[in-house]
Amino acid sequence: MILDIMLGVVAAGSLTALCLVSFKLYIKLTTGICYSQVCLRGKTTIVTGANTGIGYQTAIDFAKRGAKVILACRDETKAREAVSEIIKETNNSNVVYKLVDLTSFTSVRKFANDINSSEERLDILVNNAGAGRLGNKLTEDGIAIVMQTNYFSHFLLTMLLVDLMKKHPSRIVNVSAVGASAGKIDFKKLTSFTTEANQYIVTKLCQILFTIEFARRYKNTNITAYSLHPGVIKTEIFRNLSPIFRWFILFLIDTFFKTAREGAQTQIYCAIENGLEKYSGEHFHDCKMVKRYKSARDPSLAEKLWQESERIVKLRSVEDQI
Numbered sequence: 423m424i425l426d427i428m429l430g431v432v433a434a435g436s437l438t439a440l441c442l443v444s445f446k447l448y449i450k451l452t453t454g455i456c457y458s459q460v461c462l463r464g465k466t467t468i469v470t471g472a473n474t475g476i477g478y479q480t481a482i483d484f485a486k487r488g489a490k491v492i493l494a495c496r497d498e499t500k501a502r503e504a505v506s507e508i509i510k511e512t513n514n515s516n517v518v519y520k521l522v523d524l525t526s527f528t529s530v531r532k533f534a535n536d537i538n539s540s541e542e543r544l545d546i547l548v549n550n551a552g553a554g555r556l557g558n559k560l561t562e563d564g565i566a567i568v569m570q571t572n573y574f575s576h577f578l579l580t581m582l583l584v585d586l587m588k589k590h591p592s593r594i595v596n597v598s599a600v601g602a603s604a605g606k607i608d609f610k611k612l613t614s615f616t617t618e619a620n621q622y623i624v625t626k627l628c629q630i631l632f633t634i635e636f637a638r639r640y641k642n643t644n645i646t647a648y649s650l651h652p653g654v655i656k657t658e659i660f661r662n663l664s665p666i667f668r669w670f671i672l673f674l675i676d677t678f679f680k681t682a683r684e685g686a687q688t689q690i691y692c693a694i695e696n697g698l699e700k701y702s703g704e705h706f707h708d709c710k711m712v713k714r715y716k717s718a719r720d721p722s723l724a725e726k727l728w729q730e731s732e733r734i735v736k737l738r739s740v741e742d743q744i
């Protein structure tokens with residue numbers, strides 16, 4: 423009897439171990455890697471939120487390829503450290519940081535003005551910075567903080583840099599998340615706080631819809647746009663979870679999912695892979711184009727979001743028309 427129970431426990435343990443190893447193997451085998459050999463010498467790139475996580479890894483990759491890399495960060499100490507690490511690792515001294523706080527439209531406008539007056543070209547813009555669980559605070563612009571950080575500020579930044587990007591073939595890469603598939607936009611509550619989990623996925627859906635509408639509106643220009651889900655990755659994005667839950671999540675991710683370097687691959691791919699232009703507006707997972715989520719298939723939703731976004735960020739203000 424006891425022997426039967428022991429054998430049963432051993433069998434169940436072995437089966438569980440086999441399932442876990444198979445799952446890990448599946449994740450590793452399906453992790454998309456960007457194998458492109460494209461050289462970025464002479465190109466200028468901006469990565470928002472590049473002092474850590476997948477933004478940092480993206481900046482390293484662009485620097486290795488010879489690009490000028492501008493790290494768009496909010497914390498000067500972290501940004502300076504990241505720049506010096508990247509220069510040390512890549513031997514590319516053309517890596518700089520510029521400060522931008524995505525919770526403030528004034529800061530975004532200042533950053534964009536600086537770029538427009540100091541750079542002659544902009545070939546790649548990766549709208550990567552993001553955060554979750556920021557609480558129900560409003561920004562100085564009166565917008566729910568996660569909506570402004572993840573979406574509205576990137577919308578504004580992109581639109582302020584569009585003229586510079588039009589000068590040469592260029593790409594916009596919007597870092598979304600698979601959670602966007604469960605997102606639902608309530609236009610009456612676009613700027614106000616709803617629930618924490620819902621708001622994050624709505625920001626990620628907005629990035630996809632923005633990409634679709636951008637591709638439609640800028641079809642006959644030099645600029646193309648892509649959105650993507652980078653995977654489940656061990657980064658600081660989980661910093662605002664409770665300590666025990668964070669430890670548990672990071673343990674799981676560390677064991678089964680992606681490193682930051684692996685997580686950066688799809689955005690690098692969207693930014694540099696040759697021949698992607700015809701897929702402008704499309705969404706990517708693991709360095710492959712995927713079918714749009716159901717939540718992002720209605721083109722009228724994308725158009726409406728664009729119009730609302732223009733109004734909310736005051737894109738057509740006198741300042742922008744100068």
Ligand SMILES: NC(=O)c1ccc[n+]([C@@H]2O[C@H](COP(=O)([O-])OP(=O)(O)OC[C@H]3O[C@@H](n4cnc5c(N)ncnc54)[C@H](OP(=O)(O)O)[C@@H]3O)[C@@H](O)[C@H]2O)c1
Binds near residue numbers: 495496598
């Ligand atoms: N990690 C995942 O599993 C996962 C999954 C799906 C999607 N994503 C998306 O991937 C992107 C990168 O995230 P990550 O995982 O690399 O996270 P991360 O390590 O936390 O990096 C986020 C970056 O965004 C910056 N940032 C946050 N708020 C900002 C603000 N107000 N102004 C300027 N910069 C700000 C952070 O700067 P500080 O260091 O100064 O805070 C940091 O550089 C995000 O858009 C995220 O939603 C991640």
